[in-house]
Amino acid sequence: MSINNPHIKSFVPPQRTLMGPGPSDVPQRILDAMQRPTIGHLDPAFQDMMEEIKSLLRYAFQTENPLTFPVSAPGSAGMEMCFVNLVEPGNKVIVCVNGVFGGRMLENVKRTGGVPVVVEDEWGKPVSVAKVEQAFKDNPDTKVLAFVHAETSTGAQSDAKSLAELARKHGALTIMDCVTSLGGTPVLIDEWGIDAAYSGSQKCLSCTPGLSPVTFSEGAIEKVKVRKTPVQSWFLDLNLVLGYWQSAGKRTYHHTAPINPLYGLHEALVILSEEGLENAWSRHRTMHEKLRNGLEGMDLKFVVEESARLPQLNSVWIPEGVDDAAARTRLLSEFNLEIGAGLGALAGKVWRIGLMGYSAKAQNVDFCLKALKAVLA
Amino acid sequence: MSINNPHIKSFVPPQRTLMGPGPSDVPQRILDAMQRPTIGHLDPAFQDMMEEIKSLLRYAFQTENPLTFPVSAPGSAGMEMCFVNLVEPGNKVIVCVNGVFGGRMLENVKRTGGVPVVVEDEWGKPVSVAKVEQAFKDNPDTKVLAFVHAETSTGAQSDAKSLAELARKHGALTIMDCVTSLGGTPVLIDEWGIDAAYSGSQKCLSCTPGLSPVTFSEGAIEKVKVRKTPVQSWFLDLNLVLGYWQSAGKRTYHHTAPINPLYGLHEALVILSEEGLENAWSRHRTMHEKLRNGLEGMDLKFVVEESARLPQLNSVWIPEGVDDAAARTRLLSEFNLEIGAGLGALAGKVWRIGLMGYSAKAQNVDFCLKALKAVLA
Numbered sequence: 001m002s003i004n005n006p007h008i009k010s011f012v013p014p015q016r017t018l019m020g021p022g023p024s025d026v027p028q029r030i031l032d033a034m035q036r037p038t039i040g041h042l043d044p045a046f047q048d049m050m051e052e053i054k055s056l057l058r059y060a061f062q063t064e065n066p067l068t069f070p071v072s073a074p075g076s077a078g079m080e081m082c083f084v085n086l087v088e089p090g091n092k093v094i095v096c097v098n099g100v101f102g103g104r105m106l107e108n109v110k111r112t113g114g115v116p117v118v119v120e121d122e123w124g125k126p127v128s129v130a131k132v133e134q135a136f137k138d139n140p141d142t143k144v145l146a147f148v149h150a151e152t153s154t155g156a157q158s159d160a161k162s163l164a165e166l167a168r169k170h171g172a173l174t175i176m177d178c179v180t181s182l183g184g185t186p187v188l189i190d191e192w193g194i195d196a197a198y199s200g201s202q203k204c205l206s207c208t209p210g211l212s213p214v215t216f217s218e219g220a221i222e223k224v225k226v227r228k229t230p231v232q233s234w235f236l237d238l239n240l241v242l243g244y245w246q247s248a249g250k251r252t253y254h255h256t257a258p259i260n261p262l263y264g265l266h267e268a269l270v271i272l273s274e275e276g277l278e279n280a281w282s283r284h285r286t287m288h289e290k291l292r293n294g295l296e297g298m299d300l301k302f303v304v305e306e307s308a309r310l311p312q313l314n315s316v317w318i319p320e321g322v323d324d325a326a327a328r329t330r331l332l333s334e335f336n337l338e339i340g341a342g343l344g345a346l347a348g349k350v351w352r353i354g355l356m357g358y359s360a361k362a363q364n365v366d367f368c369l370k371a372l373k374a375v376l377a
Numbered sequence: 378m379s380i381n382n383p384h385i386k387s388f389v390p391p392q393r394t395l396m397g398p399g400p401s402d403v404p405q406r407i408l409d410a411m412q413r414p415t416i417g418h419l420d421p422a423f424q425d426m427m428e429e430i431k432s433l434l435r436y437a438f439q440t441e442n443p444l445t446f447p448v449s450a451p452g453s454a455g456m457e458m459c460f461v462n463l464v465e466p467g468n469k470v471i472v473c474v475n476g477v478f479g480g481r482m483l484e485n486v487k488r489t490g491g492v493p494v495v496v497e498d499e500w501g502k503p504v505s506v507a508k509v510e511q512a513f514k515d516n517p518d519t520k521v522l523a524f525v526h527a528e529t530s531t532g533a534q535s536d537a538k539s540l541a542e543l544a545r546k547h548g549a550l551t552i553m554d555c556v557t558s559l560g561g562t563p564v565l566i567d568e569w570g571i572d573a574a575y576s577g578s579q580k581c582l583s584c585t586p587g588l589s590p591v592t593f594s595e596g597a598i599e600k601v602k603v604r605k606t607p608v609q610s611w612f613l614d615l616n617l618v619l620g621y622w623q624s625a626g627k628r629t630y631h632h633t634a635p636i637n638p639l640y641g642l643h644e645a646l647v648i649l650s651e652e653g654l655e656n657a658w659s660r661h662r663t664m665h666e667k668l669r670n671g672l673e674g675m676d677l678k679f680v681v682e683e684s685a686r687l688p689q690l691n692s693v694w695i696p697e698g699v700d701d702a703a704a705r706t707r708l709l710s711e712f713n714l715e716i717g718a719g720l721g722a723l724a725g726k727v728w729r730i731g732l733m734g735y736s737a738k739a740q741n742v743d744f745c746l747k748a749l750k751a752v753l754a
Contacts, residue, residue, distance in 0.1 A: 001439065001654070001655065002439065002567060002568065003435055003436050003438075003439045003440060003441065003567070004436070005436055005650050005653060005654075006429075006432045006433060006435075006436055006650060007650060008429045008432065008433055008646075008647055008650060009647065010406075010410065010643075010644055010647055011410070011413075011426045011429065011640060011643045011644070011647075012413065013413050013414055013415075013416045013422055013423070013426075013640070014414075014416065014420075014422055015414045016414070016416050016417065016420065018415065018416070018417060020417055022633060023415050023416075023417060023418070023633065023636060025415070026414075026415040026637075029387075031411075031412035031413075031414075031415075031637070032412060033387065033388070034408075034411050034412050034637060035408035035409060035411050035412040036388075036389065036390050036408075037390055037391075037392045037393070037403075037408075038390075038395065038400050038402070038403040038408075038579075038585050038586075039390045039391065039393050039395070039400075039715075040393065040395060040397055040400060040715045041400070041586065042718075043391075043393065043709070043715065044709075045390055045391055046390070049388045049390075052383075052385045052388065055383045055385065056383060056385055058380055058383075059380050059381070059382055059383055061380075062378065062379065062380045063380060064380065072450060072451055072587060073449060073450035073451075073454060073612070074449055074450075074612075074632045074633055074634075074635065075632070075633070076611065076612045076631075076632040077450060077454075077612045077632075079611075079612075080610065080611055080612045104611070107611050108611055110607075111607060111608075111609050111610065111611055112609075190379060190380070191379065200633070202633055208415050208635065208636055208637040208638070209415075209418065209633040209634065209635050209636055210449060210587065210633075210634075210635025210636075210637075210638055211635075230487075230488060231488075232488050232489075232609050232610075233457065233488065233609075233610060234453065234456075234457055234481070234484050234485055234488055235450070235451075235453045235454045235456075235457045253720065254453075255451045255452070255453040255454075256399060256400065256451055256452070256577070256579060256586040256587075257451075257586065257587075258451065258585065258586050258587025258588075258635075258638065259400060259585055259586055259587075260403075260408070260411060260585040260587075260638070260641070261585070261587055261635065261637070261638055263388060263390070264637070266387075266388050267387055267388070269385075270385055270386065270387055270388075273382050273383060273384060273385060276382060277378070277382075278378065332420070332421075338416075338417045338420065343630065
C-alpha cells in the first residue's frame with residue numbers, strides 16, 4: 001500500500017444553462033430515469049427496453065433499418081464504427097471537409113487504410129454538390145461518400161439528399177454524420193437513401209453525453225458481410241455487435257451495455273416521440289428565429305449564410321475588440337451560462353450558441369440575449 | 378415522414394438483487410450522483426472533478442502513473458485501448474488464455490497485426506507461470522505479455538506479480554485485465570510493475586456499467602510515442618486522449634465525455650476511499666467465506682481450487698439433473714435475483730455468483746443462499 005488515500009468528497013456540480021454545441025440542457029425526466037435501479041444487461045426487462053430504444057430510434061432517424069441502435073460510447077466511436085466496418089484497405093472514399101468533423105472523418109479513412117479523395121469547402125459553407133459530382137467523375141472507382149450533414153464546428157447544413165443521390169448514382173455507399181441534426185432538423189435516412197449514419201445523445205436529443213445512435217442499411221450490412229479483411233476493431237465490429245443488438249431472445253454476449261445511460265436515452269426518445277418530430281423541428285426553427293432577431297439587434301453577424309444555417313447551432317463572429325475567453329468566463333461565472341468557443345480554424349474568432357433539444361426554448365433565448373448584452377456592454 | 382411514431386411509454390425497471398458477474402448492485406448514493414445537473418465537458422468545475430477521479434483511481438490502482446483515467450466506454454474498449462496503442466504490426470505478444478477474456482485479448486492482438494504466442498491453461502485454473510517462462514525462452518523477441526488477473530468467466534485469479542516479473546526480466550511490457558479484481562482483491566500496479574491495465578466500472582466499484590478505468594506506466598507511454606505506425610483507432614489513440622485527460626487548464630477537445638456517468642464513477646470511488654482499500658478487500662473475503670460455507674453446505678462444488686479462487690466471483694458446478702435456464706429464470710421471476718450463467722465452454726455447466734462491491738454484504742449472501750435452496754429443493 002504505497003499510494004495514500006486521497007480522501008475526496010462527493011461532487012456537487014453547479015447548475016448551468018447549457019447553450020454551447022452540446023451537451024444541451026437535460027430535462028429532469030431524463031435525469032430521473034438515469035437514477036432508476038440498475039438491472040443486468042441480459043435481463044429480459046432490459047432486452048425489452050433495448051427493443052423499444054431501437055424502435056424509437058427508427059422513428060427519430062425515419063428509417064426501417066433493422067440495424068438501428070445506440071453504440072455504447074460517444075459520437076466519435078459511432079463515427080469510427082461506420083468507417084472501420086464500411087471501408088476496407090485500398091477502398092477509395094470521397095470525404096467532404098468543411099469543418100472540424102469532416103476533418104475527423106478524413107482521419108478515420110486514413111486509419112482504416114482507405115484511399116481518401118478530399119473535397120474541401122470553406123468553413124461555414126455547405127458541402128458543394130457540384131464538387132462532389134466532379135470528384136465522382138474523376139474517381140469512378142469510389143466505394144464510399146462521407147459527409148457531415150450538420151457541421152457542429154460552424155453551424156452549416158449540407159444538402160444530404162442531393163449528396164446521397166450522387167453516391168447512389170455512382171454505386172457508392174454513403175456515411176453521414178448527423179450528430180447535431182438528429183431531432184433538431186429533418187434527418188430522413190430512408191427517403192434520402194443514406195447507408196450509414198451516426199449521431200450523439202447530447203445534442204438535440206438532450207440526453208447526457210456518452211451514447212451514439214447509429215443506423216445501417218441492408219446495403220451497408222451486405223458490404224460488411226463480404227469484407228475480405230477482418231474489421232480492425234473488436235469493440236466496433238458490426239458482425240459481433242449484430243449478435244448483441246439483434247432481436248431479444250437470441251442475444252449473445254458482446255460487452256456490458258451502459259444500463260443507466262440507456263434508461264436516459266430511452267426517456268429522451270420517449271420525450272421526442274411525445275412531442276412529435278415535426279413539432280420538434282419547428283420549435284428549433286422558431287427559437288432560432290427569436291435568437292437571430294436578438295443577435296442581429298446587437299449587431300452580431302452570422303458565420304453561415306441564411307440558406308445553409310442550422311437553427312440549432314448559431315455561429316456568430318466575435319465583435320472586434322472583445323476578448324473571447326474573458327467574455328465566456330464572465331458568462332459562466334456571472335450567469336452560469338455556457339456558450340461554445342470556436343474550434344480549429346475558427347478558434348478565438350466565433351462563438352457557437354446552441355439551441356438544442358431542451359435548450360431550445362424562449363426562456364433560454366431571452367436569458368442568453370440578456371447575458372450577452374451585459375457582457376458586451 | 379414515412380416512419381410512424383411508436384408512442385412508447387417511460388421505462389420503469391424492476392428492482393433486482395444483482396449477484397452475477399456484473400453489473401453489481403449500485404448504491405443509491407451513486408444513482409443520486411448520476412442525476413445531478415449536467416454541465417459542459419470543458420467546464421472548469423468538470424475539469425476539477427476529472428482531476429479528482431484521476432487521483433481516486435490512482436489510489437484504487439495503487440499507482441503513481443499520471444496517465445490514469447476512465448475510458449469513455451465499457452471495459453472491452455479499455456482492453457482495445459491497451460492493445461491498439463502498445464502492439465504494432467509484427468510485434469510478438471505472449472497471450473495467456475484460461476477463459477473467455479484471455480481469448481478476447483488474443484482476438485485483439487490479431488486485429489492489431491501483432492504476432493500472438495498463445496499460452497493456454499485449462500478454464501478454471503490460473504495462468505501457469507512456468508509455461509509463460511518457457512514461452513519467453515522460446516520467444517526472446519517478445520514485446521508484450523498479456524494476461525487476465527481475474528478471469529470473470531471462471532473465477533480464477535492468476536499470479537500477476539510473478540507474471541509481471543517475468544515480463545520485466547525479458548524486456549517486455551505487460552497488459553493486465555483487472556476488470557473483476559479492482560476494488561475487490563489487491564491490484565498493485567506499481568509494486569508489481571504492470572505497464573497497462575484496464576478495468577470496468579460495474580464490478581467491485583459497484584458503479585453503473587459503461588466506463589473503463591485504465592492506467593499506463595511511463596514505459597507504456599514511451600512505447601506509444603516511438604511507434605512507427607499510427608494507432609489504428611482514432612477514438613482510442615492515446616496520443617490524442619493524452620491531450621484530453623492531461624492536467625486541467627491545458628485540455629484540448631477530443632470527444633465529449635459522458636458527464637453524468639462520470640459523476641457516478643466519482644461517487645463510487647469516493648465510497649471506496651471512505652471504506653479504504655484494505656477494508657474493501659477484507660469485506661469481499663469475509664462475504665466469500667460466508668457464501669462458500671453456505672454453498673458447500675448445499676453440496677455445491679467450486680470450479681476453481683481454493684488457492685486461486687476469487688472471493689468476488691464464485692463459480693460452482695450446476696448439480697446434475699438441474700435445468701440451468703429454468704433455475705435462473707425462477708431465481709429472477711420469484712426472487713428478483715440475478716446470478717450469472719456460464720460463458721463459452723462452461724455454458725450450461727456452471728453458475729457464477731458475484732459478490733462484488735455493494736453486493737458483497739451479509740444480507741445478499743443470506744438471500745442468495747435462501748433462494749438457491751428453494752430452487753434446488
